[in-house]
Amino acid sequence: MAHFSQDPQILQRPVTLQRVLTSFLLAFLFMLLPWQGTFLLLRPDLLLLLLLYWSVHEPRVLGGWSAFALGLLADAADSSVLGIHALGYSLSYALALQYRQRILTFYRLDQALHVLPLVLLSQVVTAGVMFFLKTPQPHWIWWLQTPLTTLLWTLLPFWLDRQNTTQAEPPRAA
Amino acid sequence: MALRPPELFSRGPAPLARLFFYCALSLACIVVDAHYHQLELFRKALNLLLAPIQTLANSPSQALQAFGKAWDNQSDLQAENQRLRQQLLEQAPQMQQFQSLQADLNTLKQLLQIQQQQFPAGIIAPITGVARNPFTQKIIIGVGANKGLESGSPVLSQEGLVGQVTTVNLFSSEVSLITNKNVVIPLLLTRTGMRTLAFGNGEQGTLSLPYVPMGTDIRAGDVLVTSGIDGLYPEGLSVATVLSVQRDPVSAFAQIRCQPDGAVFKHRQVLVLNRQQTLNPEHTELEQADTAPVPHTRAVRKGRKP
Incomplete structure (x- = not known):
């Protein structure tokens, strides 16, 4: 599904499944690094970010099941209760899909403002479920994950767009 | 008669219906996993899927460690070797005394017809990381079902009890630390012989003893050691030292905070003990005990589990 990005001279190629899968593999690699202490609390949720990116830019490649499956894998990777990330990711993914046309009309920084509540939603779901399971809440620094993840939204599309675009032919002089 | 235009695209269920379906499925997963613990096999499968990525993610830090080891100074190694030999020599008399004491104790237990406990054998496991979850206190060790590890086995460091194996994967296992909120340990106060229970305090890295009456000495x-009552942790493992005791006249119980002895983050390896055979209920020490009333372990555990 080709569409124009912010610069109308640049036409985007439809993404290949291989590229999507590679990006998720890299996100898992980032997630599974030996994080500890404060760094663990601050680790941005790259997986959710990529999920939102692909759902906004290439809604036909992923389905709702992929948000659920990625969430389950994230739960296993984080050794948390199975289903917590799956619930948060499913909700964020559905909302991103709903508002994708609107998000695409903005520039990157304004897009990030739309992404912030989606990432926050996933974190609130996690905190809420843990609250109901009577698990003590982590240090407040943990909530900085959302702004950090959102900040990455302003950088990540830059790289992914570049991988994915081709320069359109310049208009011919009449 | 209303005419419907021909469908150009097959769309499947509406997005909202799909969302409800996946949310319901997630909630079902949460309930089944948190309350009924029935998804362990599924979790093992997911972990197996992630194992290659995990190995890849661990490789830089492992390479760095190996690199550091290769550059260890020879004089440092010699000094460490000397220190360890000295330590061994210092502990030798105690060890010899321990053996004779153990023999005496066994004879006495035989006379009193108390069931004898064998200290279980164990395997040494490398610590491969900390569980990446800010909500729980867990470490990951590099030994799993491949070496016959069982869920529930106690885990020790040089200084004392560290925790308990809670999830066994094929090549790794998760160990819940004793500071974890869900871990309960039956303890014995060595000075007075009082028995009590310790609960983890979560993030703070301490333990608390919530069921000690106000007037207790x-x-x-x-010093607190395991009492061996639950048949899970062998008797006499060093667990914690009392940090502070607050006696609030409003409460029926004293507020006691303890510092765990097993400093897990100092070491690269831990010892995982085999699980003991279940004790014969007729001969447990509980009946021989003449100490202050202790709430029943299992009932308390049930109450505290989320």
């Missing part, structure tokens, strides 16, 4: 610096 307990003070800062007292």
Whole structure:
């Protein structure tokens, strides 16, 4: 599904499944690094970010099941209760899909403002479920994950767009 | 008669219906996993899927460690070797005494017809990381079902009890630390012989003893060891030292905080003990005990589990 990005001279190629899968593999690699202490609390949720990116830019490649499956894998990777990330990711993914046309009309920084509540939603779901399971809440620094993840939204599309675009032919002089 | 235009695209269920379906499925997963613990096999499968990525993610830090080892100074190694030999020599008399004491104890137990406990054998496991979850206190060790590890086995470090194996994967296992909120340990206060229960305090890295009556003789610096009542942890493992005792006249119980002895983050390896055979209920020490009333372990556990 080709569409124009912010610069109308640049036409985007439809993404290949291989590229999507590679990006998720890299996100898992980032997630599974030996994080500890404060760094663990601050680790941005790259997986959710990529999920939102692909759902906004290439809604036909992923389905709702992929948000659920990625969430389950994230739960296993984080050794948390199975289903917590799956619930948060499913909700964020559905909302991103709903508002994708609107998000695409903005520039990157304004897009990030739309992404912030989606990432926050996933974190609130996690905190809420843990609250109901009577698990003590982590240090407040943990909530900085959302702004950090959102900040990455302003950088990540830059790289992914570049991988994915081709320069359109310049208009011919009449 | 209303005419419907021909469908150009097959769309499947509406997005909202799909969302409800996946949310319901997630909630079902949460309930089944948190309350009924029935998804362990599924979790093992997911972990197996992630194992290659995990190995890849661990490789830089492992390479760095190996690199550091290769550059260890020879004089440092010699000094460490000397220190360890000295330590061994210092502990030798105690060890010899321990063997004769153990023999005496066994004879006495035989006379009193108390069931004898064998200290279980164990395997040494490398610590491969900390569980990446800010909500729980867990470490990951590099030994799993491949070496016959069982869920529930106690885990020790040089200084004392570290925790309990809670999830066994094929090549790795998760160990819940004793500071974890869900871990309960039956303890014995060595100075007075009082039995009690310790609960983890979560993030703070301490333990608390919530069921000690106000008038109990307990003070800062007292040493707590496992009492062996639950048949899970062998008797006499060093667990914690009392940090502070607060006696609030409003409450029926004293507020006691303890510092765990097993400093897990100092070491690269831990010892995982095999699980003991279940004790014969007729001969448990519980019946021989003449100490202050202790709430029933299992009932308390059930109450505290989320």
